Amino acid sequence: MSRFTSPLLTVENLTVEFLSDDAPVRAVNAVSFEVSRGETLVILGESGSGKSVSTSTVMDLIDQPPGDIVSGRITFDGVAIGNLRGEPRRLINGRKIAMIFQDPLAYLNPVYTVGRQIIEIFECHGVASGKAAREQAISLLRRVGIPNPETRIDQYPHQFSGGQRQRVMIAMAIALKPDLLIADEPTTALDVSVQAQILDLLRDLQNETGMALILITHDLEVAASMADRVIVMNRGEIVEAGAAKDVFTAPSHAYTKKLISALPHGDAAENSNKRSTTSSEETVLKVEGLTKEYFFSSGMFGKRQSFLAVNDVNFEVKKGETLGIVGESGSGKSSVARMLLRLAEPTSGKAIFAGEDIFSMNQARLLAFRRKVQMVFQDPYGSMNPRMSVHTIISEPWAIHGDILPKAKWKDRVVELLELVGLKPEHADRYPHQFSGGQRQRIAIARALASEPELIVCDEAVSALDVSIQAQVIDLLADLRTRLGLSYIFITHDLPIVRHFADRIIVMKQGEIVEDGTTSAIFGNPSHPYTRSLLEATPVPKWVAAGA
Template identity: 75%
Template sequence: MTGTADPILEVRGLTVDFLSDRDPVRAVSGVDFHVSHAETLCILGESGSGKSVSTSAIMGLIDTPPGDIVAGRMFFEGRDLATMTEEERRDINGRKIAMIFQDPLAHLNPVHSIGRQIAEVFETHEVATGADAKRRVVDLLRRVGIPDPEHRVDQYPHQFSGGQRQRVMIAMAIALQPSVIIADEPTTALDVSVQAQILDLLRDLQAEYGMALILITHDLEVAASMADRVMVMKGGQIVERGDARSVFTRPQHDYTQKLLSALPHADDTDKHRRSATGAGEPILKVENIVKRYALSTGLFGAAKHVHAVNDISFEVNRGETVGIVGESGSGKSSVARILLRLNEPTSGRALYKGDDIFRMDQRELLKLRRKMQMVFQDPYGSMNPRMDVRSIISEPLRIHRDILPKDRWNDRVVELLELVGLKAEHAKRHIHQFSGGQRQRIAIARALASDPELIVCDEAVSALDVSIQAQVIDLLADLRTRLGLSYIFITHDLPIVRHFADRIIVMKQGEIVEQGTTQAIFTTPQHSYTRSLLNATPHPKWETGAASHLSVRIS
């Protein structure tokens, strides 16, 4: 649905600097954009492109200092936001323009119930109080799809799933039926089916209330499925804009073409399958793994258990990539942690080259971890910020002292950095001085330090920009070919796993519901759950066919 000719929100010549120890850093430079009633404008760009800063300025959310709006004017319904009094601005924020943030857990107060926090919106704007406010909150929760809202209104943020917390944030945003919603990466890191539900909810709300939607994202498929118009940003500037179909099918700027080319394409999905060494004999055999947790039921209650993993069996061959897909809570990460003995299984066997991992003592387990390594989703959270990169990468060499003499550690660190596409001088820096993609490369370098044969990647690229994702996948594939590595690749990103894995395991509620070759899973899925995952992948808004995902080939 396209908007009317007159914009409801307009930004002209916005320029924003951030103060630093040296010269100011220009985050946004001369940005112009607008959005009309019932229209969806998607702002695309990688991390650091200025897309979030541009919209934060509209809401007055840029801290000054260090931020400084150097130039530009912003108009809502023809009124200049900069000339409004604080009281007039407060009346607009929340009531007329509302924002949905990327990380709901960071923006919801953990010590207040979600009902209390949503009710505050009504009370702050003097719309409703007390029982009337609570009734409105329950209606809102029901509207955004929270089950049993009468009961859950008194629960706390930690008692909701990631998708449900995002629904709570949406309920807060639409409480006063604003004219404009700004959604900043509202589906980042959500499972594909939960992402589809959130996008469907935003479409329904937009149709119901006629609101304008500004959607900030680095997910090209999400943008293609939602946008009427698209604005592409790089380095704080707009490099391309236009109607969504034109931008996605006939991109004019080199940067837009680069972003689209980084997407996995239907016609090259076998590009990274099977390394040059070929898949050899089984290196890992997983047999009937069970992980059961006891639930507290009170002093005299009967014992109850929940199965995080239930009777899981599969194999990984030498030089092969096995993908494990499924929604949050399906047991994917539990399997990974059990195989590395970070969690202990309830029963079952895992045979690495014939030896049962679960029967190994500490000395044997230490030797195993030389050959089985893990790359976690959050590299910043899995590396010590007080250590420089040299110390981080050489840590496995200190633990396994028989790998390499100490006088060769520095040479090995440089070799590993260059292997993952970084430079020798990076060894002196600390982890906070790197981008997300660079941190993940450092995590991979650390995993390679012990000369492993099998690497478990747990959502290793899920939070990265599309072009950085492509670089990391290319790197993993290259290392597989050069070093004969095997991978267990855990993800909720179906296009990525289709691009990279030889075989796929589909998990739901702790069980394997389907497994087979990548080709078979994507072309002839047998289980209804697998089909539902595939159908949840976003489709371009202008497409009426059943294309599996956005597939744009740049010549």
């Protein structure tokens, strides 16, 4: 029998539809679940399975229309809240129930400092103001792992890495110590060491306050390390539910079995890996002494300061090879990627591609270079024009370069690319906001493949995907590497994935490479303490940690 006996939140027979041009789309169908104080309920399922819609309905965040709550009853702490609006709802949202969203950049206001946005929570709920609110905001930033919080509290969202923005969102959500925290993919953008810190933080909060936690995730390792109970959703319905240990060790439904089998665990990544078998000694890209220093001022009249984001980085990528880059958020991984695409200019260094320094190319040469080197960004929504359809987004490289594909073949090729990344032909006529985060990332990968590149820089390219789609995308990338001789720079915080896919790995910390070697050597015999700390931060199933 469960040790959790008194439900804090109960959802009964919830059905939600969305209006469309044809017939209403049923996103959630007769879903029921509950969570008690101090309990962690994990909701698993693929993108579009209804996980986020179910919990957004609890917070009254479904726009009506196009959303329509067809049926269902939602009870929180003994009170029916499904129809609460206005002031009664505001007394619950934020203070009693808080939510961490999947895409932090979309929910942080770009014109306000992160400190202003955290302080606003205290002020709106009458908890604190002025200096006291600022001190509490600094304390929260420190607690979620933001370095130098006294300084960074006055910076803006764009000045933080994706993982750091997620930590800011978590600080905002836990500011008022809610009774129920709904976490929608809270560790998606985080590397394993910071992920471990955040998960420990959530556990500590539960121990301190008795907070209930609903965790939505596609990361089965995170789910296993956190869950007391698990529900598995597919196509808007719950297909399996039970104690975490039972679901993970003895799943009964075919869909659950598929999810668990798609995850590369430990030595399994060595035995069934997707590393290259066709890499050559031909160098595609050679990076020498790459350095990037950023300058900023604190406040309007503050003293000008500098930050060394990348310091004397050197590496090579061979034809047909996958180079993995791992390290904490803010370690310089994404800065390296952006410089290689000339999206940011280096302070010094060279990057030689096809015998030419990327940083010396004129505009004409740079255009030709960008056909051969593509990037899949960490934030798919921020890298797409919201006014462009998926067809236009994917076909844009053909319009820019002109000689890749005749226009008469664009429609068929868009459909082929969508199907390659696990989407449907009818998705071509939709817009980015109509897709989940994982689906948007698949569109970004399809767009990168459209120009038939030689090198693809993947910046957390599969971090927003559930494990079954991760496996499909990795299989796709591996197959394209073999057939087309593609090379990859694969930036990720997901160690099982990089172990499964990369041929070599470089480990970055505070802008520098601290370890460089083959994947087998890095995982089998790491030499640097930082690398060892990353490997040791891998989540452990809750029942194993408890000795059950």
